[in-house]
Amino acid sequence: MGIDCMSDAQAATTEHYDTIIVGAGISGIGSAYHLQHQCPDRSFLILEGLESFSGTWLTHKYPGIRSDSDLYTFGYRFKPWTGTPIATAKEILKYIGEVIEENHLGPHIRYQHWINTASWSSEDQLWTIRCERRDTSETVVLTCNFLWMCQGYYRHSEGYTPDWEGMDDFEGEIVHPQTWPEDLDYKGKRVVVIGSGATTATIVPAIAGDCEHVTVVQRSPTYFIPGRNENPLADQLRLLEIDEHWIHEIVRRQVLYFQNEFTRHCEEQPEAAKEELIRGVRQYLPEDYDMDTHFTPKYRPWQQRVAFVPDGDIFKGISEGKAGMVTDEIDRFTPAGILLKSGMELEADIILTATGFNLCVLGDIEFSVDGKPIDFSNTVTYRGMMFTGVPNMVWIFGYFRASWTLRVDLIGDFVCRLLNHMRDKGVRSVVPVLRPEDQDMPRLNWIDPDNFNPNYLLRSMDLLPKRGTSREWQHTQDYWREKDEFPKIDLDDQVFKYG
Numbered sequence: 303m304g305i306d307c308m309s310d311a312q313a314a315t316t317e318h319y320d321t322i323i324v325g326a327g328i329s330g331i332g333s334a335y336h337l338q339h340q341c342p343d344r345s346f347l348i349l350e351g352l353e354s355f356s357g358t359w360l361t362h363k364y365p366g367i368r369s370d371s372d373l374y375t376f377g378y379r380f381k382p383w384t385g386t387p388i389a390t391a392k393e394i395l396k397y398i399g400e401v402i403e404e405n406h407l408g409p410h411i412r413y414q415h416w417i418n419t420a421s422w423s424s425e426d427q428l429w430t431i432r433c434e435r436r437d438t439s440e441t442v443v444l445t446c447n448f449l450w451m452c453q454g455y456y457r458h459s460e461g462y463t464p465d466w467e468g469m470d471d472f473e474g475e476i477v478h479p480q481t482w483p484e485d486l487d488y489k490g491k492r493v494v495v496i497g498s499g500a501t502t503a504t505i506v507p508a509i510a511g512d513c514e515h516v517t518v519v520q521r522s523p524t525y526f527i528p529g530r531n532e533n534p535l536a537d538q539l540r541l542l543e544i545d546e547h548w549i550h551e552i553v554r555r556q557v558l559y560f561q562n563e564f565t566r567h568c569e570e571q572p573e574a575a576k577e578e579l580i581r582g583v584r585q586y587l588p589e590d591y592d593m594d595t596h597f598t599p600k601y602r603p604w605q606q607r608v609a610f611v612p613d614g615d616i617f618k619g620i621s622e623g624k625a626g627m628v629t630d631e632i633d634r635f636t637p638a639g640i641l642l643k644s645g646m647e648l649e650a651d652i653i654l655t656a657t658g659f660n661l662c663v664l665g666d667i668e669f670s671v672d673g674k675p676i677d678f679s680n681t682v683t684y685r686g687m688m689f690t691g692v693p694n695m696v697w698i699f700g701y702f703r704a705s706w707t708l709r710v711d712l713i714g715d716f717v718c719r720l721l722n723h724m725r726d727k728g729v730r731s732v733v734p735v736l737r738p739e740d741q742d743m744p745r746l747n748w749i750d751p752d753n754f755n756p757n758y759l760l761r762s763m764d765l766l767p768k769r770g771t772s773r774e775w776q777h778t779q780d781y782w783r784e785k786d787e788f789p790k791i792d793l794d795d796q797v798f799k800y801g
């Protein structure tokens with residue numbers, strides 16, 4: 303009998319864990335650390351579809367790949383970061399690898415296990431997970447009480463490329479940075495990069511010196527924060543031989559303090575913030591540079607993630623004539639390059655589509671509860687981490703305006719507290735439910751587009767869970783309040799229905 307025909311009773315005889323963590327990226331490894339330290343009596347397993355750990359930092363292999371937020375806050379609160387604030391993928395991989403090694407997490411991870419389905423049985427109070435082994439094509443079935451979803455927010459297999467007319471006619475190479483061919487030869491080539499987000503800001507300075515020329519085509523401008531890739535406070539504390547754990551904590555607080563100030567400034571005085579951000583970029587460009595066209599965004603600061611640009615390197619490339627900006631719309635691809643709506647044609651040997659991600663909801667896993675498929679867009683999120691009608695499951699969706707990982711630590715504490723509470727209460731399941739006062743609450747999109755509106759979210763908003771009108775039913779994106787709210791969540795509130 304094929305494994306897919308197995309009944310839940312038969313599946314229950316398969317390997318069982320108290321908790322299964324999905325994904326061995328920075329979220330999954332951080333969550334495992336918290337589980338191991340705060341719930342030491344619980345068995346757990348991490349299932350990862352790729353061949354190794356660190357997710358985003360393993361998948362992305364384009365030249366220059368680096369973080370766009372500082373590692374004092376993108377790093378975990380429990381492991382000091384000792385390098386420069388902005389780190390390369392290689393450095394982040396090493397950091398996550400050390401966390402795995404120092405905490406003996408290796409034996410808890412199964413790589414090449416791609417999860418296809420997750421089915422909850424109320425009768426057995428268990429999740430049954432079916433995965434396909436990418437190396438052997440074998441089907442593996444496991445069960446667990448609790449599912450900790452750390453699968454990120456975008457599809458790792460391929461990035462998002464719009465469907466432009468004439469793409470098949472283009473005689474050069476079209477490459478999405480997410481699937482960068484290791485042997486891509488861009489030396490001496492004319493390269494056009496579509497899009498002007500953090501990826502472009504990373505790739506352009508990394509390749510410009512080797513290319514004949516790099517042209518960035520953007521539909522509309524983006525905000526950047528150029529600055530030196532250093533933290534003088536950290537350097538000074540190191541000079542004083544302060545313990546690295548202290549330095550990590552102090553610098554985190556400093557970074558978070560300034561980020562909070564900046565976020566508030568953007569909300570309260572958007573025009574002033576806009577002018578300051580543009581001024582920051584202007585200082586790297588020639589005096590007569592057309593800032594209005596290329597570096598004056600139409601949206602308010604922080605409606606999209608603002609990328610930090612170490613040492614203003616992309617702007618230096620523009621100043622030196624190695625790279626250029628074109629702000630226009632693409633009409634179509636041609637055999638020689640790209641025809642713009644203005645009529646200008648950009649000739650290229652290679653076109654890089656730095657056009658973003660395909661958002662994926664919960665790892666493209668088919669979820670069901672008691673045989674009924676779950677459509678997450680019909681659920682309401684509890685604080686952006688749990689979902690009405692979905693028992694024993696939590697999702698880590700980090701912050702955009704602060705480092706993603708800050709939420710890994712916060713949710714880690716919350717889940718461990720919840721699991722320990724359930725053990726003490728002698729219950730086996732928990733599901734968030736709308737209380738009587740929440741029943742008539744409007745169901746809104748996952749994120750308010752007026753507050754935060756990156757294209758990959760706008761494109762897929764209909765797939766995401768709904769949010770309500772009170773903070774409990776929202777992913778507020780507000781680390782500064784959540785850090786105080788989460789530890790105080792009353793686990794006996796009516797929101798949590800135990801079974």
Ligand SMILES: Cc1cc2nc3c(=O)[nH]c(=O)nc-3n(C[C@H](O)[C@H](O)[C@H](O)COP(=O)(O)OP(=O)(O)OC[C@H]3O[C@@H](n4cnc5c(N)ncnc54)[C@H](O)[C@@H]3O)c2cc1C
Binds near residue numbers: 368453456458664700
């Ligand atoms: C180039 C780039 C730079 C970034 N820089 C920053 C930054 O500086 N600061 C910041 O805060 N954020 C940054 N981000 C956002 C970043 O993705 C997150 O901060 C963070 O790395 C996400 O970690 P994660 O573990 O949640 O998800 P991921 O890194 O996406 O890892 C998820 C893992 O889950 C696995 N998985 C998914 N579905 C399944 C399945 N069905 N079965 C088995 N395994 C599965 C994947 O294979 C993957 O390994 C960046 C993103 C990109 C793409």
